[in-house]
Amino acid sequence: MRLTAVELACHRGGRDVFSGVSFTVGPGEALTVTGRNGAGKSSLLRLVAGFLRPTAGSLSLDGGDPELSVAEQAHYLGHQDAVKPSLSVGENLQFWAAFLGGSSAGVGSGLGAGSGALKVPDALAVMGLRDISALPAAYLSAGQRRRLSIARLIAVKRPLWLLDEPTSTLDTTAQDRLTEVMRSHLTDGGLILAATHAPLELAGAQELRLGDLDPKSASAVPVGGEVLS
Amino acid sequence: MMPLRALLLRDMRVAVRVGGGALMGVLFFLVVVTLTPFAVGPDLALLKRIGPAILWLAALLASLLALDRLFAGDHEDGSLDLILTGRAPLELVVAAKGVAHWLTTVLPLVIAAPLLGLFLNLDAQAEAGLMLTLLVGTPALTFIGLIGAAIGVTLRRGGLLLAIIVLPLTVPVLIFGVAAANAAVSGPVPFGTPFTVECALTLASLVVGPFAAAAALRLEME
Amino acid sequence: MTLTDLANPSRFLRLADIAIPWLAGTTAIAFAYAIHRAILAPDDYQQGATVKIMFLHVPSAWLGMLCWGLMTVAALGTLVWRHPLADVAAKAAAPIGAAFTLLCLVTGSLWGRPEWGTYWVWDARLTSELILFLLYLGVIALWRTVEDPLRAARAVAIITLVGAIDLPIIKFSVDWWNTLHQGSSVFRLGGSTIDPTILVPLFAMTLAFTLLFATLLLAAMRNEILRRRVRTLHLTKASAAS
Numbered sequence: 001m002r003l004t005a006v007e008l009a010c011h012r013g014g015r016d017v018f019s020g021v022s023f024t025v026g027p028g029e030a031l032t033v034t035g036r037n038g039a040g041k042s043s044l045l046r047l048v049a050g051f052l053r054p055t056a057g058s059l060s061l062d063g064g065d066p067e068l069s070v071a072e073q074a075h076y077l078g079h080q081d082a083v084k085p086s087l088s089v090g091e092n093l094q095f096w097a098a099f100l101g102g103s104s105a106g107v108g109s110g111l112g113a114g115s116g117a118l119k120v121p122d123a124l125a126v127m128g129l130r131d132i133s134a135l136p137a138a139y140l141s142a143g144q145r146r147r148l149s150i151a152r153l154i155a156v157k158r159p160l161w162l163l164d165e166p167t168s169t170l171d172t173t174a175q176d177r178l179t180e181v182m183r184s185h186l187t188d189g190g191l192i193l194a195a196t197h198a199p200l201e202l203a204g205a206q207e208l209r210l211g212d213l214d215p216k217s218a219s220a221v222p223v224g225g226e227v228l229s
Numbered sequence: 230m231m232p233l234r235a236l237l238l239r240d241m242r243v244a245v246r247v248g249g250g251a252l253m254g255v256l257f258f259l260v261v262v263t264l265t266p267f268a269v270g271p272d273l274a275l276l277k278r279i280g281p282a283i284l285w286l287a288a289l290l291a292s293l294l295a296l297d298r299l300f301a302g303d304h305e306d307g308s309l310d311l312i313l314t315g316r317a318p319l320e321l322v323v324a325a326k327g328v329a330h331w332l333t334t335v336l337p338l339v340i341a342a343p344l345l346g347l348f349l350n351l352d353a354q355a356e357a358g359l360m361l362t363l364l365v366g367t368p369a370l371t372f373i374g375l376i377g378a379a380i381g382v383t384l385r386r387g388g389l390l391l392a393i394i395v396l397p398l399t400v401p402v403l404i405f406g407v408a409a410a411n412a413a414v415s416g417p418v419p420f421g422t423p424f425t426v427e428c429a430l431t432l433a434s435l436v437v438g439p440f441a442a443a444a445a446l447r448l449e450m451e
Numbered sequence: 452m453t454l455t456d457l458a459n460p461s462r463f464l465r466l467a468d469i470a471i472p473w474l475a476g477t478t479a480i481a482f483a484y485a486i487h488r489a490i491l492a493p494d495d496y497q498q499g500a501t502v503k504i505m506f507l508h509v510p511s512a513w514l515g516m517l518c519w520g521l522m523t524v525a526a527l528g529t530l531v532w533r534h535p536l537a538d539v540a541a542k543a544a545a546p547i548g549a550a551f552t553l554l555c556l557v558t559g560s561l562w563g564r565p566e567w568g569t570y571w572v573w574d575a576r577l578t579s580e581l582i583l584f585l586l587y588l589g590v591i592a593l594w595r596t597v598e599d600p601l602r603a604a605r606a607v608a609i610i611t612l613v614g615a616i617d618l619p620i621i622k623f624s625v626d627w628w629n630t631l632h633q634g635s636s637v638f639r640l641g642g643s644t645i646d647p648t649i650l651v652p653l654f655a656m657t658l659a660f661t662l663l664f665a666t667l668l669l670a671a672m673r674n675e676i677l678r679r680r681v682r683t684l685h686l687t688k689a690s691a692a693s
């Protein structure tokens with residue numbers, strides 16, 4: 001499975017957010033999108049997720065399910081956590097697992113043999129939320145809500161992960177958990193596209209810098225080895 | 230089917246747990262009915278005559294409650310984005326949310342209506358006619374309301390705008406609903422005539438509502 | 452034991468645990484006596500046995516108003532004296548008062564149907580009692596809507612004080628307006644106009660109802676204190692979980 005973008009352009013609110021963005025992400029690969037605030041990182045992710053329409057260029061996901069759109073084969077982790085305060089932690093995750101879960105998650109995606117989705121309690125345990133799964137989500141801190149949101153990514157198997165500032169509000173323990181989860185996903189053959197200020201400690205991640213130097217174009221600059229923090 | 234069922238159950242759970250739950254609508258309904266005799270006078274004969282109309286009007290206003298939060302709530306906490314990445318068609322998702330709203334907010338009104346009819350001196354035949362017309366007609370109010378709710382999804386205080394957009398669209402339902410309720414009691418028109426039209430309006434809204442609302446959501450979300 | 456001693460929730464819980472069983476027992480005895488006297492009371496020459504609905508209708512009306520009066524005192528306790536248990540008492544009392552008021556409305560409606568030919572009429576006494584019921588429901592809704600109990604308490608206190616104006620309206624409605632409901636016959640200048648064979652069971656029932664109210668109130672207050680403790684435990688657990 002391969003995500004390919006050719007000369008993507010985005011126009012919002014009367015201004016050009018970015019243009020001429022091209023990149024390709026293959027199985028087991030991660031692409032981090034960096035740039036100053038307002039450079040269009042979130043817009044790029046939302047464009048790939050299908051929430052925005054590109055004004056130019058094309059986007060394709062080869063090797064995936066031809067019946068499904070890119071969004072339907074992706075997990076989107078945005079700025080908000082999609083957590084309902086009146087439901088318990090467990091109920092929140094159970095809902096998303098039921099709503100987003102589909103049997104075709106692993107078809108033709110090139111995911112590895114061990115790609116069964118985790119059951120909800122196990123997903124909560126991985127993110128350190130098992131003990132409070134019966135608590136109303138209203139009592140959670142921002143970091144705990146973020147972890148609950150991340151647990152969604154492992155409770156439902158989807159090949160492409162679109163992560164917008166995934167480490168925000170997370171402490172170091174939680175960030176380590178996230179890194180583990182991301183590495184595991186890549187090992188299974190998944191793809192990650194992440195917008196971030198902080199380095200994600202993923203070996204071999206390419207970097208796409210938006211809004212650098214010439215604001216009208218950006219291209220993927222492969223950065224080999226560990227990204228130093 | 231499972232994603233839609235999960236969404237229906239989640240929306241119902243949230244609706245029942247947040248704030249006063251389902252009973253807020255009934256309380257509002259009760260308050261409006263109580264205000265009526267202060268406005269039109271306590272003459273029981275008059276109240277009996279306009280009773281079905283008053284109850285229909287109050288049910289219409291009460292069912293608009295919580296409608297403006299239907300999509301806006303999910304939009305604000307990021308749930309709507311995730312719903313768009315689901316594999317269920319958006320039209321069915323919207324319909325599922327409409328069903329959840331009707332079951333939790335509107336159905337209690339329909340059940341409470343006969344009790345409130347006692348306050349307006351309705352007799353048994355009028356009560357039966359009223360309850361039947363409300364049962365059949367209120368889904369149309371919810372499903373037409375979905376359109377307004379979708380248009381106002383990005384607004385924080387969309388309540389009044391929603392009312393202004395939606396209420397004119399509900400006029401046909403109101404006309405035939407009240408006509409049927411009155412026909413159940415008296416008049417030359419047999420009950421079946423306006424009632425059949427009311428059924429047709431509801432069936433049409435069950436289709437038009439979700440499609441229009443889904444289209445509006447897609448436009449608003451861009 | 453003074454009111455300030457009771458301000459400590461733990462001490463209140465201990466007191467409630469002791470008092471509630473005794474109160475419940477006394478309530479049962481009081482009801483047994485009151486029902487016994489009510490059965491012995493003579494039928495009305497016009498209404499027959501229907502008149503005995505009065506033994507439910509009148510005490511529940513009085514208790515519904517007494518409860519709002521208690522909530523008013525609690526409201527002052529919250530706003531003026533800042534007594535820690537005042538808002539607990541107010542929150543616990545609201546549903547009980549609503550139940551008594553509803554009982555009054557329903558029994559009155561059933562009693563009035565054979566008399567007046569209708570289940571309801573919009574005269575001053577009935578309407579002001581219905582308004583009281585709506586006020587109760589509004590207060591209960593307010594308690595449920597605002598998540599933090601202490602913030603809710605202040606909002607409810609204000610509504611309670613404003614709503615207290617309804618109590619004298621209910622009482623004097625039959626004097627000030629032309630109503631279908633009968634005029635005052637118990638609490639009047641110049642003494643009651645009711646015969647003791649009716650008056651005694653009426654007061655007995657009222658006493659039983661009042662004891663019932665006290666029992667339910669203490670039990671509800673105990674529940675509310677425990678509920679708040681659970682909430683605090685939840686909050687602690689959530690912040691302690693890493």
